[in-house]
Amino acid sequence: MRKIPLIITALLIVHSVMSQDIAVNRLRNETSRTIKKDADTSRWNWKTGGLISFNLAQGSLSNWAAGGDNFSMTINSYFNYFFFYRKGRQSWDNNVDVNLGFVQSTSLGSRKNDDRFDYLSKYGYKMDTLGKWYLSGLFNFRSQFFDGYTFSNNVGDFSSSFLSPAYLILSVGFDYKPKSSISVFLSPLTSRSTIISNKVLAAKGIYGVPAGHHALNEIGAFATVNYNNTIAKNVTYKGRMDLFSNYQSQPQNVDIFMTNLFSFKINKFFSATYSLDLIYDDNIRLFGASHTSPGLQTKSLIGIGFLKPLTVKKVVHIPVVTTI
DSSP states (O other), X not given: OTHHHHHHHXXXXXXXXXXXXXXXXXXXXXXXXOOOXXXXXXXXXXXXXEEEEEEEEEEEOSSOTTOOOSXXXXXXXXXXXXXXXXXXXXXXXXXXXXXXXXXXXXXXXXXXXXXXXXXXXXXXXEOSTTSOEEEEEEEEEEEOSSOEEEEEXXXXXXXXXXXXXXXXXXXXXXXXXXXXXXXXXXXXEEEEEEEOOOHHXXXXXXXXXXXXOSEEEEEEEEEEEEEEEEEEXXXXXXXXXXXXXXXXXXXXXXXXXXXXXXXXXXXXXXXXXXXXXXXXXXXXXXXXXXXOXXXXXXXXXXXXXXXXXXXXXXXXXXXXXXXX
């Protein structure tokens, strides 16, 4: 009968030793493994993407009783590229838009019908825990590439060129981002410069710049609204509206710059596009009989052609942590 307690005692000793070995091995594994941190708390990332659109329209007539151009061709292209940066409370949004258009006809000859380069950069520091309000600084540059003419009775008058005009905006304010598809930037203090680098155009005293001068600087309030979203199945909308009020001269006459682009997807590579641009600038007085009146400028283009979204990439980096 004494053997039974001895056997039980031996089994308890073996179990105790094995439990200690398991605990030691588990502790050794825990202390020697690589530590990984949550990517959401320590990561930095870049998000990039964009869009390329190319539309071509051609028409020809022969012995057409109703009249018209014997030949006409229109080419319109649009390029967009964005790159966003996020890290902790910091954000940096960059967007580039390029529009180029060309029309050729037997009656009017060759001329451009679209020409714009626009770069917008906005840096923000998150102010609230929800990530909707940012203290931000904004930089915007807008100009064109080629010479432009205004036509009257099929006679062209040289009216614009590269960096003539060019618009430069520097602004500090608050950026409200309730959703990823929309942002509203408000600034009570903004500097807007209008640049006329071409000597011939500078001598005319147009775009609000005094004759013989190459730049005009204005101080005022500024707001910009950016929206980009899929509004219906296979239909996307990208829009932007800028508002500027000059403190120094007629602040009630608010300048407006607005772009709208609708894309209607047909298949993987082809779509119909419609763009509408609206501009009102109190300094641009090219309208009326004496060219002394400001007016609303509109540009509307519609076409069917090639549409290629650029792949959206998101680069995430997790810092390397030394193995213990």
